[in-house]
Amino acid sequence: MAYLVSDPPYYDAVPYAALSDFCYVWLKRAVGQIHPDLFATELTPKAEECIMDPGPPAEGGVNKDREYFETTMEAALADARRTLKPDGVGAVIFAHKGTAGWEALLNALVNAGWTVTGSWPIDTERASRMRAKDSAVLASSVHLVCRPRENPDGSLRTAEVGDWREVLAELPRRVHEWMPRLAREGIVGADAIFACLGPALEIFSRYARVEKASGEQVSLREYLEHVWAAVSQEALRMVFEGADASGFEEDARLTAMWLWTLSTNAEGGRRKAERIRQKSEGTRREAEEDEEEADEETGGRSFRLPTSAFCLEYDTARKIAQGLGAHLESLTSVMAVEGETARLLPVAERTKALFGKDEAAAPRGKRKKKDRQMKMSFAEQLEQAEAETETGRGEKGMPKVGRTTLDRVHQAMILFAAGRSEALRRFLVEEGVGRDGRFWTLAQALSALYPPGTGEKRWVDGVLARKKGLGF
Numbered sequence: 001m002a003y004l005v006s007d008p009p010y011y012d013a014v015p016y017a018a019l020s021d022f023c024y025v026w027l028k029r030a031v032g033q034i035h036p037d038l039f040a041t042e043l044t045p046k047a048e049e050c051i052m053d054p055g056p057p058a059e060g061g062v063n064k065d066r067e068y069f070e071t072t073m074e075a076a077l078a079d080a081r082r083t084l085k086p087d088g089v090g091a092v093i094f095a096h097k098g099t100a101g102w103e104a105l106l107n108a109l110v111n112a113g114w115t116v117t118g119s120w121p122i123d124t125e126r127a128s129r130m131r132a133k134d135s136a137v138l139a140s141s142v143h144l145v146c147r148p149r150e151n152p153d154g155s156l157r158t159a160e161v162g163d164w165r166e167v168l169a170e171l172p173r174r175v176h177e178w179m180p181r182l183a184r185e186g187i188v189g190a191d192a193i194f195a196c197l198g199p200a201l202e203i204f205s206r207y208a209r210v211e212k213a214s215g216e217q218v219s220l221r222e223y224l225e226h227v228w229a230a231v232s233q234e235a236l237r238m239v240f241e242g243a244d245a246s247g248f249e250e251d252a253r254l255t256a257m258w259l260w261t262l263s264t265n266a267e268g269g270r271r272k273a274e275r276i277r278q279k280s281e282g283t284r285r286e287a288e289e290d291e292e293e294a295d296e297e298t299g300g301r302s303f304r305l306p307t308s309a310f311c312l313e314y315d316t317a318r319k320i321a322q323g324l325g326a327h328l329e330s331l332t333s334v335m336a337v338e339g340e341t342a343r344l345l346p347v348a349e350r351t352k353a354l355f356g357k358d359e360a361a362a363p364r365g366k367r368k369k370k371d372r373q374m375k376m377s378f379a380e381q382l383e384q385a386e387a388e389t390e391t392g393r394g395e396k397g398m399p400k401v402g403r404t405t406l407d408r409v410h411q412a413m414i415l416f417a418a419g420r421s422e423a424l425r426r427f428l429v430e431e432g433v434g435r436d437g438r439f440w441t442l443a444q445a446l447s448a449l450y451p452p453g454t455g456e457k458r459w460v461d462g463v464l465a466r467k468k469g470l471g472f
Helices: 016-031 066-083 099-111 164-184 189-195 197-205 220-239 250-262 266-277 287-297 314-323 347-355 373-388 405-417 421-428 437-449 455-465
Strands: 003-006 089-094 114-122 141-148 161-163 209-211 311-313 335-338 341-344
Touching: 003 066, 066 089, 066 099, 089 099, 099 114, 099 197, 099 220, 099 314, 114 189, 114 197, 141 189, 141 197, 161 164, 164 189, 164 197, 164 209, 164 220, 189 197, 189 220, 189 250, 197 220, 220 250, 220 314, 220 437, 250 311, 250 314, 250 341, 250 405, 250 437, 311 314, 314 341, 347 405, 347 455, 405 421, 405 437, 405 455, 437 455
Parallel strands: 003 089, 161 209
Antiparallel strands: 089 141, 114 141, 311 341, 335 341
């Protein structure tokens, strides 16, 4: 056999056997008498199904934990390698938005004697499918291209030992080669992260094992930690094109990378990649025209960002933060951990931290010229917050300048959303916030990353629209 293509189970994403019961019971009624051997059981067999299922095991089955999935998948992939010629090519299709699923599959693939040589995300998922509704899911299935790590006689190569220092030195160069190419093709966010796995794994999986100078063998899981870090650093370089991302505080770096990771919608991803690559010059439209611009980008359909769209699996968020040199525990003012999920706080929910008000919330929905009621309501809430929190505040209508660049950008966005034009002017000009180049660089990056039609996108564009008029 020269080619092998496999679409194995997606870890814990789909309970295949349970879903097949829906069709099984009707097929058994229709053709059960013709093929009694195929329909001998009341329902489909589930004991040996290769998935990760934290629920109680099927009767006569085993606990389907991560170890079970890896072991079973490794055995299946090893047998698949056995059927392929040493010079053959394999393709393993996988889609999972969590790092745990990816690590389990990749561990099985490498341990089964495969060398991963490439990975290509292909848009196989319908954006309007039920699973994607109000959810941050992958838009693509990643096709892992791999070859048997075998000798010409078909025996597994076990003599090659990789040097850990050399592997780590080659990793960032390989990621740097791939990320811009993926961005040009509109592949951003989580899809781009997993698309980099192939080139990164080719470095690691070409060896039977990788060892440190001490002789200790490096696990794939440890290597993947460095892969997430390399991808995060490269993504930041793209987002903050022309600026040193290390000059921003960790909350700004995490926010930018978080939003970039979530940008997996195919069309939206292409627009975002284009905005990241080409910073707009000159003035922007005034705030009242921003909604029209957003409608043009979305084909006349106003985009409403679901609450879950700012959410990531906790382990994914942790790895992103770790790769950026940040720690989630110290960033509770911009994100919240809720069980196994981590959520980036929308700007409106940061009003308490930035203005001292518990329930102050930014206006939602379309912002029209004649609709002042919502804007005034928000302004009144800000005034109440200022009256209740006198300590640390400057003159009336002026917030205390935020500690980080992200805090200051969010404060300006909230002042704009509340219609506090004069306070915004004093904040940027008299307080000197607008004289910091990092402020405008971060605002520009967030404008490219926030989804079109959302409040955050309109507010940051409104702030940017005043840049030239204020002399910056």
